[in-house]
Amino acid sequence: MSFVLVQVIVGGLLLGAVYALFSSGLTLVWGMMNIVNFAHGDFVMLGMYVAYVVYTLMGGGPILGAPLATLVLATLGVVVYFALIRDIMKGPMLAQILGTFGLALLLRYSVFWWFGANFLSMPQDIVGGTYAFAGLRIEASRLLAGIVALLVTLGLHLLLTRTSLGSKMLAVAEDQTAAQLMGIRPDTMQAIAWAIAAGATGLAGALIANFFYIVPTVGETLGIVAFVTVSLGGFGSVPGALVAGLLIGVIESLSGYLIGAIYKDIVVYVLFLFFLWFRPQGLMGKM
């Protein structure tokens, strides 16, 4: 057990926390409305570009970029809900999948058209340098992303389980008509769920923008990661997404280190298929 291996695992956990953050948005919407947002990864990509624009235009780091990206994406989430999701939710499965998949293309290639296909990146030291504890070297930007993502994911869990807003959302998820009879507006609750889900992707995007490559097609990979996380954690479960996100972060980092960087995505995808074969209800979920 070398220090390098510990280093790799810690790095995986920090990235995994960010995976958990944006996956909990997907799991919330899926669990509540039974609709899968195929544009979810592209929402994260937009968050990255918002952070990048904030940096290039105003020179602002994540302290300015992260709240702004959260706000922009949350607004987009509400717009998408009212313009598209509300109607396709009632439609056939084909319309649901095509609708969000088309949205993914629209976002991905609008960004591609505007910014080009080049890899962009933020300056290495935008958050601070690299810390060393007990022989481990951790970049400040990764540490910040991991800790903020972990706290926000836990906060989201508390919001859903301990507040009256959370109970109302749960009520809508259980039975819309009954919720309506209790004076809860399903439309408002579902719009709020979309704002939270998309806001989480904006924050996650702005956090990983500091050390990830920024490219229009990154959303495709991140979207699959979110889907794998949700299938592993059981759909609708934020704690499940947290555990699964951390696990996937570690598995990805370890396979990148042990097998080779090009194979880390393959390992995650194969793991996903493997789970579909043998345990489709996820690690801790119910069907």
Added chain:
Amino acid sequence: MRRWIWLSVVAALAIAYPLLLSSPFQQRLGALVLLYAIAASAWNIVGGYAGQVSVGHVVFFGCGAYAAMGSYAKFGLSPLIGIPGGIVLAVGLAAIIGVPTLRLSGHYFSMATIAVAETMRLIVTNTEWLGAAVGLSGPTVPRNVFDLSFLSSLPYYYLFLAVLAITLAITWWMTNSRMGFYLRAIKDSERAARSLGAPASRTKLYAFMLSAALTSVAGALYAMMFGFVDPESGLGILISVKILIMAALGGAGLLFGPLVGAAILVPLEEISNSWLGGKGAGLTFVVYGAIIVLIARFQPGGLLSLFIRRGKPKTDTGAGHAP
């Protein structure tokens, strides 16, 4: 009776097209429309009739394309020999994806198809034997007619027309067989169909395997016409997108829907590419994305369903289709 008249008019027009509009650009355009119509019709079997939206269909396309080019580049055989190999590969992969996911809700199936397509693209891009990022080439100078390497697009046009006719015939035969009745029942209500004894998962799996086999043939034909295949043109997610959008625009679950979609979108893309050059690449897919969103939001049945709803009396509510 009227249906047969329409059918023969369309068939006669399709046969006469490259003779009437005989410039190389027009012939090439016609061949491309037919090629995409084959792929989109194949997608339609699983995406339209079985209602399972595959977003990674390019992986079957790639099986065919790589098998055809591989049989030339690796074994010096005619690309035609590779077609059966491509079909076997595609059907096997379809089973691997389909067996676990077709039991679950449709979202899992869609995502699994993307994951498999991306996995294959990454693996092939890193496999030296399959040409890695450069890909495989076909015969530059044809040795005989079985290399199917022609300068003119005309032979390809008629070859594709024949394959499209076979694809549509298979689709038509399927919809009128027991399997087609099962599929319609499952699409209306899977629970009801299951309770009446329709083998839902198995029927969907057969549809998926049939679709994969036909898509692999389309991939092989594509590679023969262009003379090469690389990870982007044979396994890139954008090919899946094109196939899917053509079927959905024309009308998923309708026999001629994919052909209509291809006849609209292929010329649109070819013309916008020749106007905008390389800069149009991103913009084309912005437009595609917008079209898909609009179809999903306003006309999930596709363009053709507009005419059918008006033309036919409303017997097709699906209630009477239980086997």
